[in-house]
């Protein structure tokens with residue numbers, strides 16, 4: 001039987017560049033399996049069902065929680081987000097490296113259920129730069145931006161809980177650091 005794959009958790013404030021970095025990581029390392037989360041948030045332009053997220057009504061999401069179908073879940077900026085359990089377990093059992101891109105409360109839950117997972121916090125070079133990136137992305141309403149910035153302060157305060165902190169200033173350097181932490185670079 002193959003050894004179990006390694007589980008990595010990537011957490012960081014909204015707008016820090018998690019999606020951008022993860023896309024680059026997966027382009028370089030197609031062996032990594034990225035978990036697709038369930039959410040009650042509305043799709044943004046260009047987001048496809050089953051690719052970016054599984055988009056659910058509140059009722060459907062609550063049924064998933066009640067059935068134990070989520071490995072972890074949390075509320076973020078008035079919406080619910082969670083990791084479907086079965087595909088994570090299947091890919092780990094098949095020996096694939098598995099990546100979860102989730103917020104702080106979810107990362108804390110995974111620390112309990114998967115204590116061997118490696119947890120990386122992606123931090124911005126400064127709070128002002130974080131705000132510039134969220135606004136520059138142009139996908140969120142002012143209300144949602146304010147909620148995300150308030151939550152960002154809480155998340156930044158918790159970065160010491162993580163196994164490693166990567167600062168997303170230069171994207172290439174952040175990618176190299178993440179690859180090193182995920183043990184993806186040849187020695």
Ligand code: ADP
Pocket residue numbers: 012013014015016017018019020021133134136137168169170171
């Ligand atoms: P998240 O997934 O963490 O919410 P995104 O990947 O959507 O963040 O990135 C937010 C914005 O910041 C995007 O417009 C993206 O192009 C930009 N961005 C990401 N990484 C960097 C970087 N290293 N330097 C400058 N801008 C970046």
Ligand code: 5GP
Pocket residue numbers: 011012013014018037038041072073074076081082083084101102103104105106107
């Ligand atoms: P967004 O709405 O910008 O796609 O995501 C908002 C936040 O939800 C981000 O911090 C993202 O990491 C987090 N998130 C996405 N999927 C999950 C998940 O399955 N569980 C948890 N706990 N957070 C998630």
